Amino acid sequence: MKIHEYQAKELFAAAGATIPRHIVVRTAEEAAKAFDDLGGSGAMVKAQIHAGGRGAGQLKGYADKLGGVKFVPNRDKAKAVAAAMLAHSLVTVQTGPEGQPVKTLILQADAEPAKEFYIAMVLDRATGIPILMASAAGGMDIEKVAHETPELIFKVPVSPENGLQPFQARSVAYQLGFTGDQVAKAEKIMMALSKVFLEKDASLAEINPLAITKKGDVVVLDAKIDFDDNALFRHKELESLRDLAEENPVEIRASKANLNFIQLDGNIGCLVNGAGLAMGTMDIIKYHGGNPANFLDVGGGVTAEAAIEAFRIILSDPKVKGILVNVFGGIAKCDLIAEALVKAGREVGFKVPVVVRLEGTNSEKAREILAAATKELPMIRPASDLTEAAKMVVELAK
Secondary structure, eight states: OBOOHHHHHHHHHHTTOOOOOEEEESSHHHHHHHHHHTTSSOEEEEEOOSOSOOTTOEETTOSSOOOSEEEEOSHHHHHHHHHHHHHSEEEOTTTOTTOEEOOOEEEEEOOOEEEEEEEEEEEETTTTEEEEEEESSOSTTHHHHHHHOGGGEEEEEOBTTTBSOHHHHHHHHHHHTOOTTHHHHHHHHHHHHHHHHHHTTEEEEEEEEEEEETTSOEEEOOEEEEEOGGGGGGOGGGGGGOOGGGSOHHHHHHHHTTOEEEEOSSSEEEEESSHHHHHHHHHHHHHTTOOBSEEEEOOSSOOHHHHHHHHHHHHTSTTOOEEEEEEEESSSOHHHHHHHHHHHHHHHOOOSOEEEEEEETTHHHHHHHHHHHTTTOTTEEEOSSHHHHHHHHHHHTO
């Protein structure tokens, strides 16, 4: 689960970090009032969407060059910029060409940064423990830094039981170049970062940029937190932070049916049991010249109800011209899966070819069930192996 920048900063502030004052607004008139409330001497207008690259983005269809982050020197400019952002979608490197509608903004007091840094916590899957990542080359170009000069980003392992230790935070602060009382201020923010990451079961907690202001303060200028969906049951307090308007409605529908679904841009729907098998299925479709329309993992125990909903979700995408069902029968036997697919076909109605590859327990019986059903459901096309299935669905989807 993703949350907005202002929500992430408020969580960090509650854990002890220093953040600039901000006001959440949803109309141009509220933006003008917020500018006055912040002191009337300059502010940042920042679009709140679940995508990075806002500062370098562009409002879709807007004549002038305007992204999702803009300094405004006066009340009228604040109102005009807010009106433009709220009337257009914001296109960034993470949204795709369609962009993301902007419904919420913050006006943030101008902190006047003199130097920017990057700090974040993620899970290092190679070692199985959290790590603190930090760089003195923070800001909008951190992705470029990671790609071209990765040696400028250093990593510190963090105990999942005890969290980041003060001596580790101070060491990082010195390595980043903080001096004097700035070291203690940076340490406090890094400790807050670790606290939120571990206590809230985050998969990513990022501060970019962490800034030294012209007045010598150390503040969180921007923040991002992603939470582990599998741990949300432990954090009911986070439910109110979820913004469903920022999420794909089809993916929301799938999550309610306990289906792991991500919509893509291709024309071949995928229904697979197991995340690894699903990724392998998408790879082989691409290998044979096709483009997957989705990632869909129905889990180990495929039921008729889950299969029916999965097909409904896949077929709700008008771009889908074919479906590849690739299921390994382990926990759920292949014959039961075949019966579920036939039931799904009867209820949903297959209007595009559905290529089916079943392997595992009772696979021969499953093939007999599918073969018998092809008279009633001619769009079902059994395949003997995955390569044949992939080639078949790519050809049929053309």
